[in-house]
Amino acid sequence: MVLKLVGFDCDGVLFDSRDANIAFYNSILAHFGRGPMAEAQVDYVHSHTYRESVEYLFQGDPRLPEVLEYCRTLDYRPFIPLMVEMPHLREFLRFLRPRYRTAVATNRTTTTHTVLTHHGLRDCFDLVVSALDVTHPKPHPEAFWRILEHFRLRPEEALYIGDSAVDEAFARNAGVRLVAYRNPALAADYHLESFAEAPDLIRRLAREG
Numbered sequence: 001m002v003l004k005l006v007g008f009d010c011d012g013v014l015f016d017s018r019d020a021n022i023a024f025y026n027s028i029l030a031h032f033g034r035g036p037m038a039e040a041q042v043d044y045v046h047s048h049t050y051r052e053s054v055e056y057l058f059q060g061d062p063r064l065p066e067v068l069e070y071c072r073t074l075d076y077r078p079f080i081p082l083m084v085e086m087p088h089l090r091e092f093l094r095f096l097r098p099r100y101r102t103a104v105a106t107n108r109t110t111t112t113h114t115v116l117t118h119h120g121l122r123d124c125f126d127l128v129v130s131a132l133d134v135t136h137p138k139p140h141p142e143a144f145w146r147i148l149e150h151f152r153l154r155p156e157e158a159l160y161i162g163d164s165a166v167d168e169a170f171a172r173n174a175g176v177r178l179v180a181y182r183n184p185a186l187a188a189d190y191h192l193e194s195f196a197e198a199p200d201l202i203r204r205l206a207r208e209g
Helices: 018-031 039-047 050-057 064-071 077-082 089-096 112-118 142-151 165-174 195-208
Strands: 005-008 101-105 127-129 158-162 177-181 190-192
Touching (some): 005 142, 039 050, 101 142, 142 158, 190 195
Parallel strands (some): 158 177
């Protein structure tokens, strides 16, 4: 089946956002007198929605409703400069378009479009689906189903580039091929260590057609 669409996760794929996420969630914890996140907590918030992350960090804490209300007042914009665009991403996006459709499927919510606009990447994607746009966030396949429906494509005509176990399950649930980015531990169809290698992968898939 001919490849027609390449989908991307946001955190860990478009951007190295680890420092931004650490700073953001640690600021919430500090406001409520809690210490900084442990490594396992950092890994969790990297790939889950903000609400799932807050509920995870404050599980068993009776102040959870207060925490969630406080989070609604937070401005994420000060943390966006801490997000670093991945090397060679822009060149790869230029390589893809206009021959291939491009899309983002992310568990980010209200910050998704702000982040892409701040970094000048919003116009690089034909469609962006965030957790706000679906009833069920990743790893449920609803986000990719929406992408496929929008472009009238089959799962076999798409790739998804992700970096986490959530992305692995998401791609499997959606029936699309997974490109694991900088994570050799994932059970993926293909692996990439750098977007500099990505055009060669796409050319190879085009030849295999």
